[in-house]
Amino acid sequence: MTRITLTTAAILMSTSAAFAGPVNVPPPPPPIIVQPDEPYDGFYVGLEYGIAQGDILETELLVTPTPFTFTPEGSAWGGFAGYNVQNGSMIYGGEIRMLHFIGVEDAGFEFEDVIDLRARLGFAASDTLMFYGALGYSTSNAVAAGVQTDLTGFNYGAGVEYNVTERWFVGADVTGRQLEGETPAFSYDGTLNTATLRIGFRF
Numbered sequence: 001m002t003r004i005t006l007t008t009a010a011i012l013m014s015t016s017a018a019f020a021g022p023v024n025v026p027p028p029p030p031p032i033i034v035q036p037d038e039p040y041d042g043f044y045v046g047l048e049y050g051i052a053q054g055d056i057l058e059t060e061l062l063v064t065p066t067p068f069t070f071t072p073e074g075s076a077w078g079g080f081a082g083y084n085v086q087n088g089s090m091i092y093g094g095e096i097r098m099l100h101f102i103g104v105e106d107a108g109f110e111f112e113d114v115i116d117l118r119a120r121l122g123f124a125a126s127d128t129l130m131f132y133g134a135l136g137y138s139t140s141n142a143v144a145a146g147v148q149t150d151l152t153g154f155n156y157g158a159g160v161e162y163n164v165t166e167r168w169f170v171g172a173d174v175t176g177r178q179l180e181g182e183t184p185a186f187s188y189d190g191t192l193n194t195a196t197l198r199i200g201f202r203f
Helices: 002-019
Strands: 042-060 068-070 073-087 090-106 109-124 129-144 147-163 168-182 186-202
Touching: 042 090, 042 109, 042 168, 073 109, 073 186, 090 129, 109 147, 109 168, 109 186, 129 168, 129 186, 147 186
Parallel strands: none
Antiparallel strands: 042 068, 042 073, 042 186, 073 090, 090 109, 109 129, 129 147, 147 168, 168 186
């Protein structure tokens, strides 16, 4: 009798479930897409310090041209600011920097400062290490025999950056510049090279 009762109850339960219709199973939640980490993307600012060396040819304009070469050298310090766009391992950006010079002079010719505007193309070897090359335009203030003059031209360089934290980084930069300019009496043509160590902050 007990066996018959249990069997009957099981039949009734299955019948009730059948009449209740299909069970609605909620759809699975959409997958969460994790954006790739781009540690070099965005604005950055920083400071730098290093050495500077020039090789300038002076040519007299008023009389028979008499070339004279200056080789000023000294130290450089300044700041920089820029913006990077990272696409995978490639990094594209632009940068402006200003360097002041200390003792970059020779025989009456002295470099006072330089402003560099440059585009940068970089390669991210990892989330902490980046290499880059740069190309752009430079303008420099100089004093020659007591006369202020502006020298302008193009710059080219290369560097490396290392992310110490998510925001702070250190680096090294080497930049060469081909500059020219003139005063009423002389023309100037030559190079201005810098090698600096950098520290910066990413926003």
